[in-house]
Amino acid sequence: MTTLNERLSWRYATKAFDPSRQVPAEKLNAILEAVRLAPTSSGLQPFELLVVTTPEIRAKIRAVAWDQAQVTDCSHLLVFAAWDDITPERVNMMFDLTNEVRGFKNEGWEAYRQKLLGIVAERGTEANYQAAARQAYIGLGAALIAAAFEGVDATPMEGFDPEAVDEILGLKARHLRSVLLLPLGYRAAERDWLVNLQKVRRPAEQFISYVK
Numbered sequence: 001m002t003t004l005n006e007r008l009s010w011r012y013a014t015k016a017f018d019p020s021r022q023v024p025a026e027k028l029n030a031i032l033e034a035v036r037l038a039p040t041s042s043g044l045q046p047f048e049l050l051v052v053t054t055p056e057i058r059a060k061i062r063a064v065a066w067d068q069a070q071v072t073d074c075s076h077l078l079v080f081a082a083w084d085d086i087t088p089e090r091v092n093m094m095f096d097l098t099n100e101v102r103g104f105k106n107e108g109w110e111a112y113r114q115k116l117l118g119i120v121a122e123r124g125t126e127a128n129y130q131a132a133a134r135q136a137y138i139g140l141g142a143a144l145i146a147a148a149f150e151g152v153d154a155t156p157m158e159g160f161d162p163e164a165v166d167e168i169l170g171l172k173a174r175h176l177r178s179v180l181l182l183p184l185g186y187r188a189a190e191r192d193w194l195v196n197l198q199k200v201r202r203p204a205e206q207f208i209s210y211v212k
Helices: 004-010 025-037 055-063 088-102 107-123 125-149 162-169
Strands: 047-052 076-083 176-185
Touching: 004 125, 025 047, 025 125, 047 055, 047 125, 047 176, 055 076, 055 162, 076 125, 076 162, 088 107, 107 125, 125 176, 162 176
Parallel strands: none
Antiparallel strands: 047 076, 076 176
């Protein structure tokens, strides 16, 4: 049986996708669910995930994403969009949802709600957005691992104009800001210069330290 680390060794930031191959729904849904289940600070999930399949919209995004062909050639394009602010309404929404799902209120949890409301109010809009954006990277990590596990290629991208993507997708009206793009699909090995190159990572002894 193939191990998770073997799948992670197999994956790389795919440079050329085969546009004729589509990711099956069950694999796509497994990747999306991994993102939904990813941990986030205080359990707020302060970002949302958009799955873009419309060719015309993806062509517009490609034009503001350094003309990277993966945006249009992939099977599905994921856009990670963070909350533009961590507002009291959004904090309360998640805390209320927790109480509803668990079926009870916890005194300590409610005290933490009030503490968090004070923290985000003091921190301000831009710092709250930056905090939310960092949580989106946790979701990206979950997506990359899940994609590798499912044998699906993925290419994380920061190389795009976020304001332009926000405009294309109407994110401002949803109080969201784009943070990351993640094309999903299957590599076109014959056109991908990176496919046969050895993965390069620092040796464990140079990367991992044990503090005793």
